Amino acid sequence: xxxxxxxxxxxxxxxxxxxxxxxxxxxxxxxxxxxxxxxxxxxxxxxxxxxxxxxxxxxxxxxxxxxxxxxxxxxxxxxxxxxxxxxxxxxxxxxxxxxxxxxxxxxxxxxxxxx
Amino acid sequence: xxxxxxxxxxxxxxxxxxxxxxxxxxxxxxxxxxxxxxxxxxxxxxxxxxxxxxxxxxxxxxxxxxxxxxxxxxxxxxxxxxxxxxxxxxxxxxxxxxxxxxxxxxxxxxxxxx
Numbered sequence: 310x311x312x313x314x315x316x317x318x319x320x321x322x323x324x325x326x327x328x329x330x331x332x333x334x335x336x337x338x339x340x341x342x343x344x345x346x347x348x349x350x351x352x353x354x355x356x357x358x359x360x361x362x363x364x365x366x367x368x369x370x371x372x373x374x375x376x377x378x379x380x381x382x383x384x385x386x387x388x389x390x391x392x393x394x395x396x397x398x399x400x401x402x403x404x405x406x407x408x409x410x411x412x413x414x415x416x417x418x419x420x421x422x423x424x
Numbered sequence: 425x426x427x428x429x430x431x432x433x434x435x436x437x438x439x440x441x442x443x444x445x446x447x448x449x450x451x452x453x454x455x456x457x458x459x460x461x462x463x464x465x466x467x468x469x470x471x472x473x474x475x476x477x478x479x480x481x482x483x484x485x486x487x488x489x490x491x492x493x494x495x496x497x498x499x500x501x502x503x504x505x506x507x508x509x510x511x512x513x514x515x516x517x518x519x520x521x522x523x524x525x526x527x528x529x530x531x532x533x534x535x536x537x538x
Binding site for chain 2: 342344346352353354355356361400404405410411412414415416
């Protein structure tokens with residue numbers, strides 16, 4: 310069975326600080342996909358990134374970066390120079406490549422950026 | 425705006441009642457998914473349809489049913505409602521649904537069972 314663990318329930322940082330959100334996953338499959346979604350106060354879920362299990366390159370998109378390490382089954386998300394608009398709940402999710410898109414979500418990390 | 429439309433945005437009903445949640449996927453997307461978000465269970469996958477046919481089933485109760493129509497919109501029917509069914513129900517869509525695809529989520533239907 311697959312599982313995603315986000316041990317950090319809530320994080321608060323002062324604006325402009327860097328913050329890292331942790332994600333640890335479990336799966337028996339060799340082919341799988343990892344995702345991060347953002348849920349702002351308005352409630353909708355917004356896609357941030359997708360990685361497949363064969364691509365361990367780190368990725369950077371503006372102030373966002375992701376560190377994927379298969380050796381530790383982790384897919385961590387770092388926000389650099391945080392802004393108030395980054396305040397949201399962030400979900401890590403896992404999908405196994407079995408012909409459907411059943412996403413297993415972590416419990417989420419609520420990030421609050423203090424102005 | 426994700427392009428996925430869910431109606432209604434809010435629904436308040438009583439225990440024992442039946443409700444229908446509606447979802448219109450993004451133009452061109454063939455797959456529709458339903459997720460439930462509650463405080464105690466988190467985000468749970470309910471069911472997936474691909475081009476009118478059920479493709480995957482998750483933790484969906486027998487009191488719940490769904491279908492995808494020829495125009496690709498989907499409905500989630502919840503019956504014999506209980507207090508514990510109060511949750512935010514999301515619909516999502518994707519192009520194919522074969523694995524690893526990005527999902528586009530609607531803004532959700534907040535269901536309150538009183």
